[in-house]
């Protein structure tokens with residue numbers, strides 16, 4: 258196995274998988290390392306017991322909570338990372354999210370790049386990840402002047418029951434809109450359509466590989482190029498450095514320690530994984546960890562304040578198969594409803610009784626769970642949490658990952674729940690069962706290596722290169738200076754495409770031809 262490369266990408270999730278695809282056409286020798294393996298295509302992909310009760314495909318990581326108790330986080334170390342089992346809701350952050358936003362319990366800082374810097378990459382990301390949606394239906398989509406194109410595909414169809422709920426919400430004064438979703442669905446040609454809009458998508462791996470994830474839309478396409486090599490089961494344990502250079506990537510592969518070298522090293526291990534790797538790579542020259550002279554690595558961890566809501570209509574059953582089609586953003590920005598932003602709401606995948614089981618006390622009998630599942634419309638309510646230096650990933654003296662995280666801005670979330678539940682009661686859902694998401698649900702982790710121009714309070718520069726190193730980039734969810742209340746993946750993908758453009762130019766400066774983004778992503782993957 259060759260050990261010298263032009264580029265090494267660590268991680269194949271939304272950031273790393275997208276980056277591998279974006280750089281593949283440069284012809285550079287690219288090594289992609291992932292600690293995980295492919296998820297096998299097997300019946301268990303679509304088993305609710307396997308996915309929701311046994312935690313199939315989940316990592317065996319054990320981390321410590323703020324009190325020092327061990328917990329098993331919702332982490333997926335697989336080719337495609339978290340996107341293999343994600344719910345594929347792919348939304349852009351609002352223009353306002355890039356600015357300084359005042360909240361109930363503080364403010365979320367402005368990003369040093371604006372919406373217009375991300376807009377062309379959002380468009381490319383939506384094409385690459387096959388997003389279905391409809392512009393100008395989301396009331397918080399205020400900056401429509403920036404968006405000149407439509408979604409690549411029409412919105413996914415609502416079931417009859419969800420269409421009914423959408424109409425009721427409209428009558429109650431809300432403006433529900435089609436949730437932008439990344440799946441390879443073609444209603445015009447059912448024979449060709451890889452996606453069958455089944456009932457096991459959100460939280461499952463797709464047996465048909467029809468979900469737009471970082472494997473199908475990133476790694477699989479990258480591997481069409483002979484210059485790209487993927488090595489699975491390769492856990493990167495530390496980065497070696499000398500001065501401002503990463504000199505080697507040390508990985509454990511099949512129990513053996515191997516060193517790989519490259520001119521450019523890109524960490525994309527997820528927000529917690531990348532912070533962990535940098536902290537673990539401390540040396541005498543970088544005693545607090547790599548890129549951590551400012552003590553910012555691992556800090557400002559965010560994850561959203563999230564509550565599931567089972568809205569039960571006692572009379573009307575909900576036979577919906579594919580439910581994740583509707584969203585509500587009427588509470589997203591300050592309005593007459595609230596002086597401060599409250600958050601975002603969307604439907605989850607239809608929860609079968611087995612999926613509900615972990616959310617209820619063990620003594621709730623199966624027949625009751627089945628009845629609840631048959632009558633419930635299942636919502637996901639999420640609000641922005643704010644970056645705080647003390648919310649952080651750190652390593653204990655024994656080298657264990659500790660997640661020091663305490664939720665903040667909870668008033669916004671309480672108010673979101675109160676107002677949305679009021680509307681649901683009004684439209685015929687008398688029984689509303691809330692399930693707050695515990696710390697182990699780190700699905701939307703971000704912010705541990707934020708980008709900015711000031712090395713004193715950021716880890717990465719605006720190209721996502723470490724301030725303190727000349728050849729280290731981080732392109733997963735770590736770079737977020739604030740979380741917004743929107744699901745993170747489309748922004749991670751768009752950013753990876755943006756940084757890839759920068760890297761193409763950087764490498765072109767060394768004699769390689771630069772690629773045009775439109776040419777690169779205008780193709781049908």
Ligand SMILES: Cc1cc2nc3c(=O)[nH]c(=O)nc-3n(C[C@H](O)[C@H](O)[C@H](O)COP(=O)(O)OP(=O)(O)OC[C@H]3O[C@@H](n4cnc5c(N)ncnc54)[C@H](O)[C@@H]3O)c2cc1C
Nearest residue numbers: 268270271272292334338339344345346493733734744746
């Ligand atoms: C159940 C669930 C549902 C979700 N639904 C949505 C949704 O609907 N919409 C949305 O926008 N987001 C959703 N998310 C979140 C989304 O999956 C993440 O935001 C996204 O995957 C993060 O991308 P990333 O590149 O930061 O990291 P990841 O996708 O987590 O990728 C990190 C990769 O790095 C690898 N890795 C880690 N450490 C190492 C190491 N030391 N050496 C080698 N490899 C390493 C991992 O194996 C993994 O492949 C969901 C997540 C979950 C868990």
Ligand code: SF4
Nearest residue numbers: 452453455458463468
């Ligand atoms: S809904 Fe489509 S993309 Fe999702 S799991 Fe089913 S077939 Fe796959």
